[in-house]
Amino acid sequence: MIEFLGSVLPIIIYILLIIILVVGIILGIKTITTMGKVEKVVDNVSDKVESLNGIFSIIDFTTDKLALITDKVVDSVSGVISKLFKKKTKRVSTKEEEE
Secondary structure, three states, rough: OHHHHHHHHHHHOOOOOOOOHHHHHHHHHHHHEEEEEEHHHHHHHHHHHHHHHHHHHHHHHHHHHHHHHHHHHHHHHHHHHHHHHHHHHHHHHHHHOOO
């Protein structure tokens, strides 16, 4: 019985190793094919993103200009409001001094 297992077991192990090797080769080939497809998709996406860079730069330029305009408007309005309040306080103090 032991002699039988001693002669059959290596054969079974070799067959299993051959099966694992074949499965590994098949998986490797499928992985290489899949990576080629993924590379094509990534190239396509990067081309599309590069074509949108012009639009993004226009949007960035427009938002920068709008921010500049709104900052100037807010500064001028706050300046006018601060001048109005400063004049009122000065007028009150000069009227009090005259009395």
